[in-house]
Amino acid sequence: QVQLVQSGTEVKKPGASVKVSCKASGYSFTSFYLHWVRQAPGQSPEWIGWISPETGGGSSAQKFQGRVALTRDTSINTAYMELRGLRSDDTAVYYCALKLGRGNYFDPWGQGTLVTVSS
Amino acid sequence: EIVMTQSPATLSVSPGERATLFCRASQSVGSNLAWYQQKPGQAPRLLISDASTRATAIPARFSGSGSGTEFTLFISSLKSEDFAVYYCQQYNDWPLTFGGGTKVEIK
Numbered sequence: 004q005v006q007l008v009q010s011g012t013e014v015k016k017p018g019a020s021v022k023v024s025c026k027a028s029g030y031s032f033t034s035f036y037l038h039w040v041r042q043a044p045g046q047s048p049e050w051i052g053w054i055s056p057e058t059g060g061g062s063s064a065q066k067f068q069g070r071v072a073l074t075r076d077t078s079i080n081t082a083y084m085e086l087r088g089l090r091s092d093d094t095a096v097y098y099c100a101l102k103l104g105r106g107n108y109f110d111p112w113g114q115g116t117l118v119t120v121s122s
Numbered sequence: 123e124i125v126m127t128q129s130p131a132t133l134s135v136s137p138g139e140r141a142t143l144f145c146r147a148s149q150s151v152g153s154n155l156a157w158y159q160q161k162p163g164q165a166p167r168l169l170i171s172d173a174s175t176r177a178t179a180i181p182a183r184f185s186g187s188g189s190g191t192e193f194t195l196f197i198s199s200l201k202s203e204d205f206a207v208y209y210c211q212q213y214n215d216w217p218l219t220f221g222g223g224t225k226v227e228i229k
Contacts (some may be wrong), residue, residue: 107172108156108211113165
């Protein structure tokens with residue numbers, strides 16, 4: 004079945020970078036876009052951006068532009084989200100999520116990766 | 123960006139009763155609206171896309187309606203596993219945005 008498995012919990016200091024991975028299985032990796040979404044504690048989800056695994060192209064929300072890099076490695080069916088210049092308000096669970104349908108809604112989601120930013 | 127507003131913030135319902143959740147968009151999103159369910163410690167799960175299309179394996183007690191700026195999620199007869207937080211999300215325009223959520227709790 005379609006599955007997205009993410010890397011484990013990260014603890015980072017302010018100003019550092021974090022790179023979260025998302026390994027896909029159960030479908031053709033290059034056929035569907037992947038999105039990244041984060042959710043701060045007690046908050047609603049916030050969309051970060053998307054990547055086309057086929058081309059490597061994509062886009063991110065304006066608030067993350069210049070600070071986020073979305074990449075992929077098609078040889079191992081894995082997508083990555085790197086966030087630089089971490090701040091305490093970047094503390095959140097980061098999810099990858101698949102766009103299988105016509106619209107940009109997400110199904111399924113990865114299990115999430117907790118990123119804690121603390122000095 | 124399109125702001126999604128959900129109401130109520132919390133809904134107290136007894137098992138077996140019907141729940142009605144609302145989602146309003148700050149401008150028209152057509153039918154480009156999804157609903158998700160999230161339980162503690164879990165990722166959101168897609169319930170509804172295109173405002174009214176149930177996702178695979180979602181029970182028929184979940185239904186969605188609406189278009190433009192006003193949307194509704196109905197849960198016809200609440201089961202214990204339905205107590206969770208529900209989010210709406212618009213995908214008509216960038217950036218994609220989510221509502222603030224409705225927590226459905228046991229009355």
